[in-house]
Amino acid sequence: MAVSIDPIHQFELQPLVSLGHIGNQQLAFTQSALYMFAAVGIIALLTIVATSGRAVVPGRLQALAETLYEFIADTVHQATGADGKRFLPLVFSLFMFVLILNLLGMIPYAFAVTSHLIVTFGLALVVILTVVIYGVAKHGTHFLGVFVPSGVPKPLLLIMVPIEIVSFLSRPISLSVRLFANILAGHIALKIFAFFVVQLLVAGAWGVLSPLPLALTIALTALEFLVAALQAYVFATLTAVYLADALHPGH
Amino acid sequence: MSGGPTEPGGGPEKAPAEGDLSARLKRLETQLEGKRPKAASGEAARTGTSGGSAPLGQAMRLSTEFIAGVIAGGILGYIADHLLGTKPWGMIVLLMLGFVTGIYNVMRISGFSGNKAGKDRR
Numbered sequence: 389m390a391v392s393i394d395p396i397h398q399f400e401l402q403p404l405v406s407l408g409h410i411g412n413q414q415l416a417f418t419q420s421a422l423y424m425f426a427a428v429g430i431i432a433l434l435t436i437v438a439t440s441g442r443a444v445v446p447g448r449l450q451a452l453a454e455t456l457y458e459f460i461a462d463t464v465h466q467a468t469g470a471d472g473k474r475f476l477p478l479v480f481s482l483f484m485f486v487l488i489l490n491l492l493g494m495i496p497y498a499f500a501v502t503s504h505l506i507v508t509f510g511l512a513l514v515v516i517l518t519v520v521i522y523g524v525a526k527h528g529t530h531f532l533g534v535f536v537p538s539g540v541p542k543p544l545l546l547i548m549v550p551i552e553i554v555s556f557l558s559r560p561i562s563l564s565v566r567l568f569a570n571i572l573a574g575h576i577a578l579k580i581f582a583f584f585v586v587q588l589l590v591a592g593a594w595g596v597l598s599p600l601p602l603a604l605t606i607a608l609t610a611l612e613f614l615v616a617a618l619q620a621y622v623f624a625t626l627t628a629v630y631l632a633d634a635l636h637p638g639h
Numbered sequence: 640m641s642g643g644p645t646e647p648g649g650g651p652e653k654a655p656a657e658g659d660l661s662a663r664l665k666r667l668e669t670q671l672e673g674k675r676p677k678a679a680s681g682e683a684a685r686t687g688t689s690g691g692s693a694p695l696g697q698a699m700r701l702s703t704e705f706i707a708g709v710i711a712g713g714i715l716g717y718i719a720d721h722l723l724g725t726k727p728w729g730m731i732v733l734l735m736l737g738f739v740t741g742i743y744n745v746m747r748i749s750g751f752s753g754n755k756a757g758k759d760r761r
Contacts, residue, residue: 470672554711554733554740562707562744566699622699 395579399503399572423501427488435484456484460624467628468635475631478518482511483624490571490616494609502619503572505564512563515627523634534637563626567619574612581605700748705741712737 403416435457438449446454460480464472486502493500501507523531535552536545584601588594712733719729 550736551740551743554708554715554736555744557715558704558707558711558737558740558744561710562700562703565707565710566703569703570699618695618699626700 395576395583398499398575398579419499420501420504420507423489423492423499424485427485427492427501430488430492431481431484463621463625464628467625468632471635472628472631475518475628478514479624479627479631482515482627483620486511486567486623487617487620490620491613493571493575494613494616500571500575502567503575505568508564508568509560511567511623512560515563515630516560519630519634522631523637526634527637531634531637534633559626559630563623563630567623570615570619574608574615578605578608578612581608697748701745704744704748708739708741708744709734709737712740 401418401420403414403418404422405417407415407417409415434449435453438447438453441447441450443450457480460483461476464476464479468475489501492498493502520531523534527533534556535549537548537552540548581601582605585598585605588598588601712735713730715737716730716733719733720726723729
């Protein structure tokens with residue numbers, strides 16, 4: 389008889405150290421937090437230690453760190469222009485954090501932190517709050533120009549402005565849901581197809597079919613690595629595009 | 640690469656050579672900058688994507704942009720109903736608005752938006 393495996397089980401939070409209770413809710417240091425700390429450690433190691441040599445001809449680690457940095461610097465520059473440089477630390481930190489967490493989640497038996505909506509929504513909130521606070525601080529009421537598309541006839545603005553407002557509010561949702569859904573769906577699909585191999589193997593003669601889901605699992609793993617990197621890139625790009633609105637509202 | 644010969648000179652020589660190099664790089668970059676924006680800030684900056692993975696990254700965006708519009712409208716409608724007590728109407732109107740926004744988002748990203756002069760850099 390086939391064992392039943394729960395594909396959702398991998399996303400369960402396991403408290404490692406309990407820190408007390410708030411009401412009925414346990415406050416704990418979970419494995420999710422542990423992975424986040426690990427990601428920060430890896431990023432610090434990669435960016436600080438690898439570049440501490442400052443070799444003119446970079447070694448492998450330094451070349452990796454420099455390539456990642458230049459990649460994001462390029463993205464930010466293209467989206468926000470010259471004065472977007474001040475946001476580079478924010479975008480680079482977000483990109484590295486998401487990228488490392490996605491890749492950590494690809495290690496077998498590891499936990500994918502970005503498969504939790506609250507984590508990605510928190511990151512998206514950081515972006516949107518930065519846009520709003522910086523935009524209002526820099527441009528004051530001019531920041532509201534972000535809701536008024538230019539080149540639109542006056543009567544049409546009656547419809548366009550509400551649409552733009554809802555569109556602006558949908559940004560943190562799309563930013564967070566995209567990342568979370570991609571990682572969650574990818575890990576569930578991987579788990580299910582991998583489990584098909586086991587199910588076929590224990591089903592007697594059907595076992596001859598087991599290489600099929602195995603091949604699919606391998607292909608999916610490659611795809612998931614692509615998605616992990618791509619989603620980090622998309623997150624960083626959109627962050628830069630939204631920040632461009634804070635710098636130049638209303639066009 | 641005239642900075643090359645001074646490089647093996649040792650510690651004291653190295654710092655000014657590097658400063659010189661970065662100064663020249665900066666100059667080159669500002670020269671390039673004069674030519675770049677027309678090419679780069681057009682298509683690439685408008686769609687918010689660039690480079691080889693652009694089409695795939697864009698494809699990943701489209702579906703969630705639409706869904707996010709509808710969800711945002713729904714949440715706004717729920718909040719409006721809750722605060723104003725306009726039980727079904729806030730949800731109905733704002734969900735429709737969210738639907739329109741979702742389609743508008745998708746149109747803007749994929750470049751089907753009619754107004755080229757509009758702010759469609761997202």
